[in-house]
Amino acid sequence: MSPETTEGTYQVQGQIGFVLRKANQRHVAIFATHIADLTPPQFAALAKLRDVGETSQNQLGGLIAMDAATVKGVIDRLAARGLVQLAKHEVDKRRLMVKLTDEGHRLIVELLPRARTITEETLSPLSAKDAETLLQLLTKIS
Amino acid sequence: MSPETTEGTYQVQGQIGFVLRKANQRHVAIFATHIADLTPPQFAALAKLRDVGETSQNQLGGLIAMDAATVKGVIDRLAARGLVQLAKHEVDKRRLMVKLTDEGHRLIVELLPRARTITEETLSPLSAKDAETLLQLLTKIS
DNA sequence: ACATTTTCATTCGTACACAAGTGATAACCT
DNA sequence: AGGTTATCACTTGTGTACGAATGAAAATGT
Numbered sequence: 416m417s418p419e420t421t422e423g424t425y426q427v428q429g430q431i432g433f434v435l436r437k438a439n440q441r442h443v444a445i446f447a448t449h450i451a452d453l454t455p456p457q458f459a460a461l462a463k464l465r466d467v468g469e470t471s472q473n474q475l476g477g478l479i480a481m482d483a484a485t486v487k488g489v490i491d492r493l494a495a496r497g498l499v500q501l502a503k504h505e506v507d508k509r510r511l512m513v514k515l516t517d518e519g520h521r522l523i524v525e526l527l528p529r530a531r532t533i534t535e536e537t538l539s540p541l542s543a544k545d546a547e548t549l550l551q552l553l554t555k556i557s
Numbered sequence: 558m559s560p561e562t563t564e565g566t567y568q569v570q571g572q573i574g575f576v577l578r579k580a581n582q583r584h585v586a587i588f589a590t591h592i593a594d595l596t597p598p599q600f601a602a603l604a605k606l607r608d609v610g611e612t613s614q615n616q617l618g619g620l621i622a623m624d625a626a627t628v629k630g631v632i633d634r635l636a637a638r639g640l641v642q643l644a645k646h647e648v649d650k651r652r653l654m655v656k657l658t659d660e661g662h663r664l665i666v667e668l669l670p671r672a673r674t675i676t677e678e679t680l681s682p683l684s685a686k687d688a689e690t691l692l693q694l695l696t697k698i699s
Numbered sequence: 700a701c702a703t704t705t706t707c708a709t710t711c712g713t714a715c716a717c718a719a720g721t722g723a724t725a726a727c728c729t
Numbered sequence: 730a731g732g733t734t735a736t737c738a739c740t741t742g743t744g745t746a747c748g749a750a751t752g753a754a755a756a757t758g759t
Contacts, residue, residue, distance in 0.1 A: 550571070
């Protein structure tokens with residue numbers, strides 16, 4: 416029986432929460448070596464906007480799993496850098512529409528190949544089959 | 558061939574970084590329902606201190622994968638609540654030693670069973686075998 | 700012994716992440 | 730229509746997370 420499952424023992428290092436945090440740390444570190452001037456959430460926002468075109472802030476948050484407060488900060492910083500453009504929805508005055516600027520579009524297209532490298536490097540300790548398994552299992556607990 | 562691995566396609570939702578973030582989000586949410594007055598990092602710090610007794614702040618950070626700046630914030634908040642006790646190392650004047658107070662010890666012992674529940678609930682979408690596999694694969698990429 | 704390098708802790712700045720509360724607007728419902 | 734509820738965005742407050750810079754103290758090398 417492994418130490419993690421032994422009755423009466425509790426090792427933080429073996430818990431799912433701890434390992435998730437560490438794996439994420441390593442991924443973010445790898446990300447930063449390949450894409451220095453964008454954070455993973457910022458990249459996710461730009462990549463998603465490229466997929467869907469224009470959306471509202473909240474809707475975008477739903478697509479990339481960020482709550483309203485978080486998405487606002489991310490979008491504000493992207494807007495300040497001229498990568499996205501904001502506009503009030505003409506009919507529904509509550510909504511704030513977001514879309515890529517030309518520069519934002521150019522940037523995300525340029526960075527997409529590097530994103531693939533990041534994924535590869537993060538999964539490099541695993542075989543292709545194990546990587547696929549990991550993705551599936553993680554998706555199930557998400 | 559799955560969409561994620563198709564040449565020329567890039568879906569943020571299928572990337573390891575995105576799925577890691579989402580899995581972690583769900584875990585933290587589950588954690589909060591069972592242990593409301595402690596965050597996962599705070600819990601990790603207390604649990605580790607219970608294992609090792611007294612350590613320095615930096616050393617503790619190494620054990621639970623937090624850098625110096627992060628660990629300081631966590632420990633400060635625990636100290637403010639009287640759960641840990643701080644003291645300068647007598648010989649090495651650089652080091653700040655940390656240990657559980659009686660209250661901190663009582664609390665972490667009380668919460669340990671709930672931590673097991675949290676782990677179980679987080680992994681509940683998986684079979685026992687798959688859960689074990691996930692732990693192993695995550696550890697490999699950590 | 701003494702200069703160099705490490706280590707430890709702290710501080711500052713930036714960036715998520717989310718709960719809770721607010722105000723404006725839209726949708727709903729009888 | 731008019732009141733209720735829901736949605737959207739924003740704000741505030743707390744808590745990680747980490748890079749970079751700083752200062753004190755210890756370890757190291759010659």
